[in-house]
Every structure is written in structure tokens, then in C-alpha cells.
Amino acid sequence: MSFPSFSDLSEEQLDVYGFDNNIPLLIKGGPGSGKTVMALWRSNNLIQNSKKVSLLMYNNTLLEFTSPYMQNIIEESESDTNLLQITTVDKFLINKYSKYHIVFPKFLSLEKKLL
Numbered sequence: 001m002s003f004p005s006f007s008d009l010s011e012e013q014l015d016v017y018g019f020d021n022n023i024p025l026l027i028k029g030g031p032g033s034g035k036t037v038m039a040l041w042r043s044n045n046l047i048q049n050s051k052k053v054s055l056l057m058y059n060n061t062l063l064e065f066t067s068p069y070m071q072n073i074i075e076e077s078e079s080d081t082n083l084l085q086i087t088t089v090d091k092f093l094i095n096k097y098s099k100y101h102i103v104f105p106k107f108l109s110l111e112k113k114l115l
Contacts, residue, residue, distance in 0.1 A: 003037070003072070004037055009041065010034075013037070013038055013041070016038050016042060017038070017045055018045075019042075021045065021046055021049050021051060027039060027042075036062070036066060039055065040055070040066060040069055041073065043055050043070065043084065044070075044073045044074060044077055044079055047074065047079040047083045048077060048079050050080075050083070052083050052084075052085075053083060053084050053085065054085045054086075054087075054092060055070065055084065055085065055086040055087075056087060056089045056092050057088050057089070058089060063088050066086070067086055070084070
């Protein structure tokens with residue numbers, strides 16, 4: 001699978017790409033609608049405008065899939081890689097939590113029925 005280049009973006013995707021960088025944006029859509037594509041291109045747009053970006057993926061599989069594409073976008077546009085943090089949501093939250101708390105909480109699963 002190849003990642004869409006900037007010239008492959010639809011008119012609707014270009015609208016998302018060009019949306020005001022000072023307003024948080026939530027991109028919603030079904031599977032295959034281009035949410036991840038837009039997250040990567042929009043992140044690059046923010047970085048090109050000297051904004052720090054934390055690009056958070058749901059899991060390691062999506063992180064491993066998207067990271068090479070994001071790195072290619074950054075390199076091709078000659079953006080500042082120091083402005084990008086790309087990780088999973090869990091790792092991001094653990095990192096933030098550990099900065100402020102000494103003892104890390106235990107994770108409990110509520111999937112088992114309690115008797």
C-alpha cells in the first residue's frame with residue numbers, strides 16, 4: 001500500500017489540511033475514510049508553522065504502520081523533526097504521569113466478573 005502524496009488529496013482533505021492551525025480539530029470518519037492520512041498531513045502542516053505536535057496512535061500496530069510515512073513526509077518537506085512526537089496514547093500518558101507521580105498505578109482489568 002502506498003501513502004497518498006499531497007497531490008493525491010481530495011478537495012475535502014485539502015480543506016482539512018488548510019483548516020485554521022490555531023483551532024483544535026477532531027477528524028471523524030469510518031474505516032478507510034482517510035483519518036490517518038489527514039492526521040499525518042495536518043501534523044506536517046502544523047510543524048511547518050513551527051507548532052509542536054504530539055501524534056498519538058491507538059496501538060503499536062498503527063504506530064509502526066504510520067511512522068515511516070510520517071518520517072517521509074517530514075523529510076520531503078524539510079520540516080523540523082524536533083517538533084514531532086509520535087507515540088501510542090498509552091506511552092504518552094505513562095510518560096506524562098511519571099513526570100508528576102513517583103508511584104505508578106497498578107492496572108486492573110474489569111473484564112472478569114466479580115463475585
